[in-house]
Amino acid sequence: MTQNIDTTISCAEFQDHLPELFANANGVPDDPTLKHHLNTCENCAALVRDLQYIADQARMLLEPAEEDPSDSVWSNIQSKMELERAEVEAATPPLPSQ
């Protein structure tokens, strides 16, 4: 006996499942209803492809940009470090004399 599965859902219903679908299965559904919609709806298939593509392309950004902070950042860090070192030294009691 063949089981009849209602495979008709709207694009809105399909797209409501996308956050979870991408979180668990990278946009590829196991659910027959969702799978059927994805296979038969050109628009949603294109949407899923684009979202997968964007997620994949984001990895390009893992490597740092070819851009350094300005030199003033290091100058400021150095100044503040020196100040903090001086404060620590000033707060440290002198060694007892021999």
Next chain:
Amino acid sequence: MIETMSSESTPSTLQGLPPTQPPATDGPAKGLFKRNPPIAGEAEAIEAAKAGDPEAFSKLYALHKRRVYTLCLRMLGNVSEAEDMTQDAFLHLFRKIGSFRGESAFSTWLHRLTVNLVLMQLRKKGLQLVSLEETINPDDDSPKRDFGSRDPNLTGSVDRVTLERAVASLPPGYRMVFVLHDVEGYEHNEIATMLECSTGNSKSQLHKARLKLRELLRETGQPLQPAVLKEAVR
């Protein structure tokens, strides 16, 4: 999935931040793993910097400034704020490097420290990162639903510069989750902890971020979808 830095004191002792979670047993996230290759001379520089050697700290700055700055820039979307935050991150490192015990890669530890500082800064500014997304993502910024009004047959590719620009123009809440998840490799449960929201909220925010990016990339006339992805939806 949070890296093995939970017992390192610096990131979790930042005032006002949630404590870091205990490490998972299945190793670092993909993104975290990729950014942790051994760096020649780093271990020696860390030990020397702990002992107060200014030259060693200078070397650590040279090794990590770009990654820290890039992270700040992506999360904040503003050069001036990113430079200020880079400065704060390294000053925080200067004060706390003694607590680094090498239980995780130094770059991971520094990375998490920076993320926490950025989040703390944004909270200070009163920005609700995720939980009140409607306030940070007004209707005009919300991605539109896609029910077939556009040409689905796009071809081509997105280059790095275009994607960087699009990410920078995302609303702050979307940008934060997108950068943490898709770029930096954090898991939804980690993001939920950092942003003090539910994992469902993190997933939803990420989805909206990608939808918004799709819109932005289309508006700039940047075509999407390489051929390799056609297989993925079959």
